[in-house]
Amino acid sequence: MLSIIKAVFPLLDGEDLVSCMLVCHQWRDIARDDYFWKCVCSKRWPSICKRPPPSLSYHKLFVTFSRSQPPQPLPPSRLSFDDLEFYIDLWSEQRLVFSEAVSGTALLRGIKNPPPGIPDALKVHLDSDDYKMTMQVEPRFSLSLGRMITVSILVSRKDTNQIARIVNQSHFGYVDGNAFRALAYDYLNFAPGHPFVSGIRAWVSLLFMANNALRITDVFGIEIDFCDAASSENEVLWLLDMLDWK
Numbered sequence: 001m002l003s004i005i006k007a008v009f010p011l012l013d014g015e016d017l018v019s020c021m022l023v024c025h026q027w028r029d030i031a032r033d034d035y036f037w038k039c040v041c042s043k044r045w046p047s048i049c050k051r052p053p054p055s056l057s058y059h060k061l062f063v064t065f066s067r068s069q070p071p072q073p074l075p076p077s078r079l080s081f082d083d084l085e086f087y088i089d090l091w092s093e094q095r096l097v098f099s100e101a102v103s104g105t106a107l108l109r110g111i112k113n114p115p116p117g118i119p120d121a122l123k124v125h126l127d128s129d130d131y132k133m134t135m136q137v138e139p140r141f142s143l144s145l146g147r148m149i150t151v152s153i154l155v156s157r158k159d160t161n162q163i164a165r166i167v168n169q170s171h172f173g174y175v176d177g178n179a180f181r182a183l184a185y186d187y188l189n190f191a192p193g194h195p196f197v198s199g200i201r202a203w204v205s206l207l208f209m210a211n212n213a214l215r216i217t218d219v220f221g222i223e224i225d226f227c228d229a230a231s232s233e234n235e236v237l238w239l240l241d242m243l244d245w246k
Helices: 002-011 014-021 025-031 034-044 058-065 104-109 120-127 233-241
Strands: 084-092 095-103 133-144 149-157 162-171 174-176 181-187 201-211 215-225
Touching: 002 025, 002 034, 014 025, 014 034, 034 058, 084 104, 084 215, 095 104, 095 133, 104 133, 133 201, 149 181, 149 201, 162 201
Parallel strands: none
Antiparallel strands: 084 095, 084 149, 133 215, 149 162, 162 181, 174 181, 181 201, 201 215
């Protein structure tokens, strides 16, 4: 019986060999022989058997690397929205249309009382679970689409007394009339300590009540999101913490 087991075990895959270890103490002790795990690993990673790592058993190699690891949750960010202040400036060519310093907590609270008569598409968007930072604009304003409309956003942090750039004179190049949003974006500039993080955009949306081919009317809100990479408050804070703070 023992000889049959030792002849069969090298033919098994890893999952079956693990199952055999659960049958009884004798099978468990036999299956612990690293020779059987070398047979398993040779089928999955033939090259590693040619020059095996000196300090890693084949059993541990299989257990550690044979299965996909679930994504690990991010630990809480050291940064807080209580420490942040956002500086938002909106221009229609050379004319300043909107300029405000907004606390991080105000952006976090969002638009609690949207204006009456808000389009259904915007109501659905604001009520959705998608993570976004929004603020209400008072007084409302309208913009001509025949002019270059740009936005700049800086952010400061109280914990280190530093400032970083989020958006730099980005153009609202796309107006989605069905969603009642005008959109601009810029690529985030990260600190040198994060050289492999790139291609992540900050999106800025103007939320408006109505539009036609020439104008967007009654802009009542501004939205900021980082949907390329961050979909929760903690992820946004981690992203902001990696910016090139000065």
